Amino acid sequence: QVTLRESGPALVKPTQTLALTCTFSGFSLTTSGMCVSWIRQPPGKALEWLARIDWNDYTSYSTSLKTRLTIFKDTSKNQVVLTMTNMDPVDTATYYCARTYGDSNRFFDFWGQGTLVTVSS
Amino acid sequence: EIVLTQSPDFQSVTPKEKVTITCRASQSIGTNLHWYQQRPDQSPNLLIKYASQSISGVPSRFSGSGSGTDFTLTINSLETEDSAAYYCQQSEDLPYTFGQGTKLEIK
Numbered sequence: 681q682v683t684l685r686e687s688g689p690a691l692v693k694p695t696q697t698l699a700l701t702c703t704f705s706g707f708s709l710t711t712s713g714m715c716v717s718w719i720r721q722p723p724g725k726a727l728e729w730l731a732r733i734d735w736n737d738y739t740s741y742s743t744s745l746k747t748r749l750t751i752f753k754d755t756s757k758n759q760v761v762l763t764m765t766n767m768d769p770v771d772t773a774t775y776y777c778a779r780t781y782g783d784s785n786r787f788f789d790f791w792g793q794g795t796l797v798t799v800s801s
Numbered sequence: 802e803i804v805l806t807q808s809p810d811f812q813s814v815t816p817k818e819k820v821t822i823t824c825r826a827s828q829s830i831g832t833n834l835h836w837y838q839q840r841p842d843q844s845p846n847l848l849i850k851y852a853s854q855s856i857s858g859v860p861s862r863f864s865g866s867g868s869g870t871d872f873t874l875t876i877n878s879l880e881t882e883d884s885a886a887y888y889c890q891q892s893e894d895l896p897y898t899f900g901q902g903t904k905l906e907i908k
Contacts, residue, residue: 717897727837727845727888729897740895743802776844786892787835787851791844 682706684716684777684792691798692767698797702760702777709735709755713782716760718751720773721794728773732780733760769799803827803891807900815908818879822903824872824889833893836865836874839902840885848887849874881907 688700700718707714717732731741731751741749750763760777774796778788804827814820824834832852837845847856849865852872862877876883884907889900 726902727839727890727899729890729899732895732897742896780892785850786833786897787847787890788837788845789847791846794844 682779682790684779684790686775686777686792686795688775688795688797690796691800693801694768694799696767698762698764698767698771700762700764700775700777700795700797702762702792704758704760704777704779707779707781709733709753709758709760711735711781713785715780716753717778717780717788718760718762719776719778719788720771721776722770722773725773730764730775731762767799771797772799773797802896803830803894803898805889805891805898805900807887807889807903809903810901811904811906813906813908814879816879816881820876820879820905822874822876822887822905824867824874824900826870826872826891826893829869830891830893832868833891834865834867834872835890835892836863837888837890838883838885839888840882845888876905879905879907883907 684704714735718730733751748765753760774794776794778791806825834852836849838848839845853865864875887903
């Protein structure tokens with residue numbers, strides 16, 4: 681059974697760095713073709729893909745946010761961590777992690793429940 | 802970056818109606834287009850993969866079509882539980898992108 685769960689602070693101040701953890705089970709990020717992405721959604725707005733890390737440590741980032749994002753994994757803990765620097769109120773959103781598996785399966789088949797992050801002083 | 806534009810942004814429909822949502826890509830993406838349903842306060846859920854391929858467990862009233870730059874999601878015989886937002890997503894190229902969403906209200 682595949683599950684993903686996001687965790688991290690519910691409230692951060694402007695200019696701070698956010699660190700979010702995705703803890704997953706039911707699959708391994710050492711399996712060829714396995715990837716985990718972070719996606720966010722501001723209240724009432726659309727989904728926005730942020731970053732992806734692959735089983736082979738390849739990483740990719742949103743064009744507009746890449747200077748602020750870092751994604752890495754801890755395969756021993758089955759976790760993927762996303763950091764975002766210089767947080768701003770416009771970064772207030774629900775942050776999701778989601779899985780893709782296979783070079784021919786680049787869709788998100790499993791999602792976490794999301795974690796709401798509010799940026800406010 | 803590939804831009805996906807959905808239409809309409811919002812639609813109000815009655816049960817048993819048929820609805821079509823479109824997604825247009827800024828460049829050709831083959832059939833690398835997927836559809837998700839997001840009910841209020843829930844995570845998105847995969848509905849259709851690769852433009853027209855069905856997903857196990859998704860009701861057969863959901864179907865998809867298209868290739869290149871123009872895609873459609875069709876929902877036949879709407880049910881009240883279909884009240885949700887619908888998003889398309891492309892996997893032709895990184896960065897992945899989503900459409901702006903279509904909110905469906907069932908009267």
